[in-house]
Amino acid sequence: MxxxxxxxxxxxxxxxxxxxxxxxxxxxxxxxxxxxxxxxxxxxxxxxxxxxxxxxxxxxxxxxxxxxxxxxxxxxxxxxxxxxxxxxxxxxxxxxxxxxxxxxxxxxxxxxxxxxxxxxxxxxxxxxxxxxxxxxxxxxxxxAKKADEEVEHIREAQRANEAAMARAEELIGTANVDDEGRLRQDGELLTSERVTEEIEMTLLEHGCGLDETIVACGSDAADPHDRGSGPLRAGESIIVDIFPQNKQSKYHADMTRTFCHGEPGDTIREWYDLTQEAKAAALAAVEPGATGQEVHAAVCEVYEEAGEPTLRSNPTTETGFIHSTGHGLGLDVHEQPSVAPSGDTLEPGHVITIEPGLYDPEVGGVRIEDFVVVTEDGYENLVEYDEQLVVGK
Amino acid sequence: MxxxxxxxxxxxxxxxxxxxxxxxxxxxxxxxxxxxxxxxxxxxxxxxxxxxxxxxxxxxxxxxxxxxxxxxxxxxxxxxxxxxxxxxxxxxxxxxxxxxxxxxxxxxxxxxxxxxxxxxxxxxxxxxxxxxxxxxxxxxxxxAKKADEEVEHIREAQRANEAAMARAEELIGTANVDDEGRLRQDGELLTSERVTEEIEMTLLEHGCGLDETIVACGSDAADPHDRGSGPLRAGESIIVDIFPQNKQSKYHADMTRTFCHGEPGDTIREWYDLTQEAKAAALAAVEPGATGQEVHAAVCEVYEEAGEPTLRSNPTTETGFIHSTGHGLGLDVHEQPSVAPSGDTLEPGHVITIEPGLYDPEVGGVRIEDFVVVTEDGYENLVEYDEQLVVGK
Missing domain, CATH: 3.40.350.10 (Creatinase/prolidase N-terminal domain)
Structure with missing residues (x-):
């Protein structure tokens, strides 16, 4: 190029x-x-x-x-x-x-x-x-402004990402639940570490490397940067956030899904619906000429209207929506432009993540993340992966 | 710590x-x-x-x-x-x-x-x-000066490294050779990429991540930083250099072996013997109070006496011994102290690689790399892996 x-x-x-x-x-x-x-x-x-x-x-x-x-x-x-x-x-x-x-x-x-x-x-x-x-x-x-060739590299990394996410979803969904509410596969405890390993194996098979992967359950999931550890549990939200780098091209993908094996509590279900709504509101705001700030504000609106704290309504809150809406994606997993209070004008070729989420150590965490390329007349969502909170029963 | x-x-x-x-x-x-x-x-x-x-x-x-x-x-x-x-x-x-x-x-x-x-x-x-x-x-x-706990972390990363190297050696050693002299496993061409993938899978299973792995054959091997690509061939030297990072501790290991499926040419065999000799000479020079410069000089002596060019004898040479003898190893894969012309005094707790090698695009490359911790009265070699050039027949 x-x-x-x-x-x-x-x-x-x-x-x-x-x-x-x-x-x-x-x-x-x-x-x-x-x-x-x-x-x-x-x-x-x-x-x-x-x-x-x-x-x-x-x-x-x-x-x-x-x-x-x-x-x-x-x-x-x-x-x-x-x-x-x-x-x-x-x-x-x-x-x-x-x-x-x-x-x-x-x-x-x-x-x-x-x-x-x-x-x-x-x-x-x-x-x-x-x-x-x-x-x-x-x-x-x-x-920050990607040529078509770069968007293709990102798409390729995302195909690997989707295969890895499917593997994680399968492991969580097909697990058995033991008397203590913990997930098991083949009789063994299904841990964050085990799911992470399977994700990373899948990425390697698809030509991707990676630095970190997040598979965080329960209170771990309430910290957006906690990578997660230990046994996964039924009825708790499990955040899976995968951001591989294609080894050949060096371009990244970045996607998050939240799963629950069996029925979640009412709060998690409510948060999930709200987060889907927040993501839709953000995406509706994405077009050339809009600012990252406006897209971020669209997410804050949805959460604040529902009574959830955000850093906009309370700069020191440690629960609620406690991060930015998104970031650019390319050679770096975090790059320009920012989809945050300081976010500048979006232009065609910008590739950005949209990843609203809610967090509380008492409840757990929910985050859903897609990423899109800004086009001449709006955006194209580069993620082809369903959103399904409840997996397994 | x-x-x-x-x-x-x-x-x-x-x-x-x-x-x-x-x-x-x-x-x-x-x-x-x-x-x-x-x-x-x-x-x-x-x-x-x-x-x-x-x-x-x-x-x-x-x-x-x-x-x-x-x-x-x-x-x-x-x-x-x-x-x-x-x-x-x-x-x-x-x-x-x-x-x-x-x-x-x-x-x-x-x-x-x-x-x-x-x-x-x-x-x-x-x-x-x-x-x-x-x-x-x-x-x-x-x-640069490691506590015992840090040396244990490095040892742990090295056990993963040895498992990965064994997998690479097995793949190369048990390959079949086709009519064009290329290695095959299960009927498929055995490529650098395939061996690299198996190495990286093995490292993941052992809790390690990694940025890059070198599996370089023939003229690829003549460039010390070429990661290698394409089919591996019988009778040519194959450099395998693996430097994993334990994900938990973040400490690295770093080891290189050179393999040849079947009989190598006379030059590769001679280079291999010389490189073993150079490594032994370097190790003999490692003790507290010695300098990285002296250890590096010991390698140059061996090569120069055998008539091989070094950067010491010819600063612009592109063949022969064209890199430093080694580097510190820890949280970074390249850190202090340096085992090079500018190398300072070695102290107990320093962990350094010793990795002499010879290169020529017309011939290929040979490199053998161990790493040691400097002790009060000498050093301990932290690598437990045989050196065997010829694998398979």
């Missing part, structure tokens, strides 16, 4: 800056997106109308020349790094070689992502380079 | 700095080690003799209070973040609330990890806080 860096050119021109500089490994998505190169150790990418890669060491040099989307690939030995190391301490040598690289490309001032390493910035400043953190995160903004 | 922060106290005292400040998510191991808190979104940790956590938003507040190793956990609402957001742009509001948090803890000057985000640093400076990147990476240095 050839990203469109027009906005980056405009940013450099408006801020009268010679180049955009990234110093990170490719886990940092701005780096991967700008360089097209995947490497586990930090490297330098400069954009000044063209992409230039710089590696202090030679190890990745051959691979970078083959794989990076770069006009040039250079390395320390092109700038006498070894002699500089002999003369100066390693930090100073690195700063000098980096300044020489920038100078070779006619660059005396650089903008950087907000997360640019402070050490590198201050060292470059000492060498006379003008370094400014780009608070607008222009590369993050550019990659 | 209660880490020993004596060296951090000494650093602050020597540099006359009020506190040490980290702004990162827990993927950043300095953050996880200092805070004891695991969260996917960035948060603030301040150390000023005690650990203080600060969260801009409330989502993780309850979990942080339960899990973090912190004297206090505070959040934006404790410092009127919402009113500041109403008055200022979000960046300014964040800087002001952060300055207020530091001020509340009597902190006017901070040191930070080298990777501290430039944006946060410059914003704090504008608020009058003195911010300096700690080029000595004191937290990284502290966590």
């Amino acid at each position: 050839e990203p469109d860096f027009t906005a980056l050119d405009a940013y450099l021109s408006e801020t009268d800056t010679d180049g955009y500089l990234v110093h990170a490994d490719s886990e940092e998505s701005d780096q991967y997106y700008l360089s097209g190169f995947d490497a586990p150790d930090p490297y330098i990418t400069l954009y000044n109308g063209e992409v230039h890669l710089f590696l202090f060491r030679s190890l990745e040099y051959g691979r970078a020349k083959k794989q990076a989307r770069a006009a040039t690939v250079e390395r320390g030995s092109d700038y006498d790094f070894e002699s500089l190391l002999a003369e100066h301490d390693p930090d100073e040598a690195r700063a000098r070689v980096l300044e020489a690289f920038l100078s070779e490309h006619g660059v005396e001032s650089v903008a950087t992502p907000p997360k640019f390493p402070l050490q590198t910035a201050d060292q470059l400043r000492e060498q006379g380079v003008d370094v400014t953190a780009d608070n607008s995160s222009v590369i993050t903004e550019i990659r | 209660e880490p020993d922060f004596t060296a951090l106290d000494a650093y602050l005292s020597e540099t006359d700095t009020d506190g040490y400040l980290v702004h990162a998510d827990s993927e950043e191991s300095d953050q996880y080690y200092l805070s004891g808190f695991d969260a996917p979104d960035p948060y603030i940790t301040l150390y000023n003799g005690e650990v203080h956590l600060f969260l801009f938003r409330s989502l993780e507040y309850g979990r942080a209070k339960k899990q973090a190793r912190a004297a206090t956990v505070e959040r934006g609402s404790d410092y009127d973040f919402e009113s500041l957001l109403a008055e200022h742009d979000p960046d300014e509001a964040r800087a002001r609330v952060l300055e207020a948090f530091l001020s509340e803890h009597g902190v006017e000057s901070v040191a930070t990890p080298p990777k501290f985000p430039l944006q946060t640093a410059d914003q704090l400076r504008e608020q009058g806080v003195d911010v300096t990147a700690d080029n000595s990476s004191v937290i990284t240095e502290i966590r």
Whole structure:
């Protein structure tokens, strides 16, 4: 894919800056997106109308020349790094070689992502380079708008996600319930850990890796970031939130369903209906030109009208709707644009999650999450997976 | 575990700095080690003799209070973040609330990890806080020395690694060879991808996650960071490098073996013997007080005496021994200390890999990697896995 860096050119021109500089490994998505190169150790990418890669060491040099989307690939030995190391301490040598690289490309001032390493910035400043953190995160903004090819990558990750969710639903739905109300499969306790393992196996079979998976039951589910542990129980809500990354493309999917083996209490059922209503209200608000703030407000309206606390009605509440409505999804599982009180204007190509939920340690938690791509005239929901609270009996 | 922060106290005292400040998510191991808190979104940790956590938003507040190793956990609402957001742009509001948090803890000057985000640093400076990147990476240095409990975590990750390596060796060893010299299992081509999937399944079953796995055959194996792809072939070297992370403890293992299904060529066999010799020479040099540089030099000696190029004898060589001898291993798969030309003194508790190798696209690659913990009187090798080049016939 050839990203469109027009906005980056405009940013450099408006801020009268010679180049955009990234110093990170490719886990940092701005780096991967700008360089097209995947490497586990930090490297330098400069954009000044063209992409230039710089590696202090030679190890990745051959691979970078083959794989990076770069006009040039250079390395320390092109700038006498070894002699500089002999003369100066390693930090100073690195700063000098980096300044020489920038100078070779006619660059005396650089903008950087907000997360640019402070050490590198201050060292470059000492060498006379003008370094400014780009608070607008222009590369993050550019990659928030997905090309068709990127949407296809996200769709592919979602097919894996749906297979994994089906496996989780099957395990929960077909479980037996023991005398203490705990779920069992093949006689063994069905735990969060067991369901997580089966989810992750399924994702691997479908070419996806993942960092974390949430399978949280009862009071665990009341903490939106609790990954869950221990036996799953009948009659309690079980939140399953899966956010795999396709290993090849590096794009993510992100979907949540809430299940209950057998009959839930009245509150969970009410919360489930309300959350479906909140999700529908959010989706109805999604269109180009709407803001993430408006979409988030639509969710708050539904919950507040039903008397549920939200962070909007009470900024310190620890129960009710205690997170944002959603976030962008792409190379990062959390990226721009935000669907939150601070959420900006939605544009075609934005891929966002819509994930309202309610939480209370006394009751449990409910969350339902789809994600959509904003289109010219509305949105397309990229999730093809039913919503069914009660599974098994 | 209660880490020993004596060296951090000494650093602050020597540099006359009020506190040490980290702004990162827990993927950043300095953050996880200092805070004891695991969260996917960035948060603030301040150390000023005690650990203080600060969260801009409330989502993780309850979990942080339960899990973090912190004297206090505070959040934006404790410092009127919402009113500041109403008055200022979000960046300014964040800087002001952060300055207020530091001020509340009597902190006017901070040191930070080298990777501290430039944006946060410059914003704090504008608020009058003195911010300096700690080029000595004191937290990284502290966590390089492992407590017994951490060594046990690494051992546990290694048991998973050995099970996964055994699965890879079995798949390669029991394969059939087709007319074109390609390996087959159950009639299907045995590819890098297939072996990788089986390795990763095995790791998941053993409680480990992972980012990448290398199963590289022939010319792929000649690039130390190539993950490998496509059919595996008889008579060619296959490098299998696995570096899992235990999901619970977050500690890593890292081991490499080189296999050949059937007879390798003379060069691969010679390289294998030489690499075993280089590894033995490196291990013989490991003891407290020795430097990473000396251990690395021991490997270079063996290769250079045999006439193989190294980066020491030729800094721009793209064949031969083209990487460092090893690296520290712990919460990060690559951490301090380095076993390389710049490698410092080894101390008891350091866990380091020893992974010499030789590479040439015309021949393939050979690498053998163990890892050891430096002890009071030498080292203990934490790898219990045979070295056998030829598997299958």
